[in-house]
Amino acid sequence: MDIFALPVSYVMKFWHWVLGFVVDPDSGIAWVGSVILLVVTVRLILLRSMWRQQFSMRKMAQLAPKMKEMQNKYKDRKSPEDRQEQAKEMQALYSDAGVNPAAGCLPLLVQIPVFLGLYYLLLNFSPRGMSIDEAQTTTNGAFGPEQVSSFLNAEIFGVPLASYIRMPQEVMESLHPGLVREDILMLAIPLFVVAGVATFINMWNSFRRQAAAKKAEQEAVALVDDEERAGGPFVDGEVLEVDGEKPAAAAPEKKDAPADGKPQDIQSITESMTESMNQSMKMMMYFFPFFPIVGAYFFNFPIAIGLYWVTNNIWTAVQSHIIMERLDKELPMSSKEGLPPSAFM
Numbered sequence: 595m596d597i598f599a600l601p602v603s604y605v606m607k608f609w610h611w612v613l614g615f616v617v618d619p620d621s622g623i624a625w626v627g628s629v630i631l632l633v634v635t636v637r638l639i640l641l642r643s644m645w646r647q648q649f650s651m652r653k654m655a656q657l658a659p660k661m662k663e664m665q666n667k668y669k670d671r672k673s674p675e676d677r678q679e680q681a682k683e684m685q686a687l688y689s690d691a692g693v694n695p696a697a698g699c700l701p702l703l704v705q706i707p708v709f710l711g712l713y714y715l716l717l718n719f720s721p722r723g724m725s726i727d728e729a730q731t732t733t734n735g736a737f738g739p740e741q742v743s744s745f746l747n748a749e750i751f752g753v754p755l756a757s758y759i760r761m762p763q764e765v766m767e768s769l770h771p772g773l774v775r776e777d778i779l780m781l782a783i784p785l786f787v788v789a790g791v792a793t794f795i796n797m798w799n800s801f802r803r804q805a806a807a808k809k810a811e812q813e814a815v816a817l818v819d820d821e822e823r824a825g826g827p828f829v830d831g832e833v834l835e836v837d838g839e840k841p842a843a844a845a846p847e848k849k850d851a852p853a854d855g856k857p858q859d860i861q862s863i864t865e866s867m868t869e870s871m872n873q874s875m876k877m878m879m880y881f882f883p884f885f886p887i888v889g890a891y892f893f894n895f896p897i898a899i900g901l902y903w904v905t906n907n908i909w910t911a912v913q914s915h916i917i918m919e920r921l922d923k924e925l926p927m928s929s930k931e932g933l934p935p936s937a938f939m
């Protein structure tokens with residue numbers, strides 16, 4: 595974890611140094627400010643990749659009907675040459691639209707080591723199984739023993755940033771003489787509850803947008819299939835005339851279900867996997883928000899972790915709103931194209 599925590603610690607150390615010119619560097623304000631500014635800095639660094647992700651996903655939503663038209667074009671052409679031609683056309687479609695399908699994975703791959711390093715850094719200011727006196731002589735990333743000691747003595751509302759709910763009584767006494775568990779609970783409970791509620795709200799908003807996007811995309815794709823079966827495009831539910839004649843409505847194509855009940859093709863398998871992932875995300879939406887609360891008690895998350903979590907969720911909510919507003923202006927969506935999916939940012 596040190597390889598992740600070290601660069602993060604340099605960012606936090608920089609902001610603590612800057613704030614030291616404004617307030618007492620040993621004060622809780624300086625350390626709380628450095629945690630908050632650390633979150634802001636990390637999110638700003640990731641902002642461009644997050645924007646590229648959302649932009650790419652919006653473009654992919656716009657391309658869904660065209661992708662379906664291409665699939666219909668090649669559905670009866672199975673030769674290697676045809677598949678190679680289809681792959682080239684698909685790549686050209688992505689290229690013309692400026693879309694990189696892999697762009698949606700990049701922000702997540704970047705965020706994982708950053709946030710692991712951030713968690714490890716904040717937790718390692720007060721290592722478990724070590725007395726406060728011993729912790730004050732250790733280093734933590736870019737922070738020397740003097741700064742580690744300063745962090746351990748920093749407080750917010752009279753409660754040390756390094757304290758946690760199940761902190762042993764003797765450790766509480768050495769950390770802050772006179773500190774009692776009720777003092778920690780009075781700050782930790784509302785802090786981590788707010789973190790959990792904010793996490794749920796952000797995930798719910800993300801899931802709601804994704805569900806709306808999926809429904810709109812399915813409707814757009816279904817419209818392409820209807821147009822192909824009817825022999826012409828639909829307008830207000832009616833088929834346009836083709837070559838001066840209005841074609842008769844064709845009966846929907848029926849696919850023969852295999853005897854074993856398994857999906858017939860890769861697309862069916864993909865749809866099945868997507869549905870399974872959506873169900874998993876829905877379950878995460880209800881269970882993941884409890885993680886800050888559970889972690890505060892069972893994993894001894896210090897107060898500093900709660901501050902990080904709340905700050906990160908506030909940033910997520912604001913960033914998501916701003917990005918979606920900008921996307922609506924730059925890439926407006928028609929009803930046929932659907933709505934943009936949104937990742938949990």
